[in-house]
Amino acid sequence: MADTTYASPAAGLPPQAALHTGRAVFTEAYALIPHGVMRDIVTSYLPHWDQTRAWVIARPLTGFSETFSQYIMEVMPGGGSTRPEPNPQAEGVLFVVDGQASLTVEGKTHLLKPGGYAFLPAGCAWSLANKGSFPVRFHWVRKRYEAVDGIEAPTAFVANEQDEPIIWMPGTNNTWGTTRFVDPTDLRHDMHVNIVTLEPGAVIPFEETHVMEHGLYVLEGKAVYRLNRDWVEVEAGDFMWLRAYCPQACYAGPSRFRYLLYKDVNRHMKLDL
Template sequence: MTYAFPPGGLPDQTVHPDGTAVFTDSYAVLPAVTQRDIVTSLLPDWKDTRAWILARPMSGFAETFAQYAVEIAPGGGSDAPEPNQGAQAILFVAEGSATLTIEGKEYALTVGSYAYVAPGDFWTLWNDGEGLFKCHWIRKVYESAKGIARPQSFVTSDRDVPPTPMPDCDGVWATTRFVDPSDLRHDCHVNIVTFQPGGRIPFAETHVMEHGLYVLQGTADYLLNTDWVGVGPGDFMWLRAFCPQACIATGDTPFRYLLYKDVNRHVAL
């Protein structure tokens, strides 16, 4: 299995700048072609690392999470990756290998690895391999709830978690759930959603959850509010609450994306 990641580099001077990038009141689309070297950031307390910051909390838009794509050169990494001790981290590996340490326990991350780092846990991440290490990183400040313990850190893999078919769809739509949906310790889910060619969301989902959707594989026509947008590997969609959404998978390979959503908490009044 291969997983998309920002291409970096820079288009040559023959390329016309017209494209499909869009920012609206209800959604944004950052196509892979926009994820170039000139929009990366260096991060404090990280060595030989650059990041594409794809989403950040914005008042009046999506307010609960930040989403990065992080590229670490051999020998690079961090002993202090997260500046906010109240934040939880979800890492998903697109390419390469690295060593993740959580509370002194080491984990070997490889392509397809998924790591959840609980708020308050001390963690480090270093690329001790020979090639670039590339991962997706979702950050969210944890929202505690009375009488519910905070979740525990864990590491698993896309290979080790079987997709769960969605009801009434003959298996063409499935979700890889790395966290049990009934586990109220978690205030967000980061899943992988898979559609077989021709599979679809057969209604316009309209709900309170915010989304970050990074296309890992395949192509689809995606409904965002009132607009149908063609998306493919490396494209990122950023949705505020209540933005209508649906999709129809196109092409001859599965359409897969990494999906963030906030769940399991009361709305602050």
């Protein structure tokens, strides 16, 4: 595998002597999918993707979290897709955690290395190929775009998180911050996929309780995370799936703690259930 500082699934299978003492849990307000259960046996193969498999770690689920899906994709050398997105109303974000992906968007090709980020608006033409010698792994977050009359749709862009600044929260002495790929006031966008960083010992010092749904994939480090009524230990490779209004807070561990964060934003609440 290529060098990377980002976590990705363990794959394979645990030994037959392994104990059933994992941390996986599904509750009325959150799910925790620890890295140790993201194994070969739970992967899926997607239409029009060659030499590719996916861990589906979030999907719209009535009564739980309804706005997005999230996959961890693994594309082997020579694999990829020229017809990746089957839904013309779906926008997407790709975030590479291992290997290198050749991404072509509207006829222009980009090389995405670890930390590479791409926003793909609904209806845009894109394809992806692994032209390297190692597997490439990346997150693919998908959401049905909510168009607004009088506001133009967002356009595609490619970035790398290592080139983007961390915006530190005021009063935290630069210990809790967010790497943002989209201006929060840009109303063209109805979802944000950011990276949150907490330095060793930093905290989210209150129980955030809000309407936004979350997917949190731990890229690095470990922490104790408040999820609804529970304090839960999490570490690199774990995924937390939060429904709206699930209280959350955090105490970071002994090393830098970072996670990829999805949330839905900037739209009126639907009144027709």
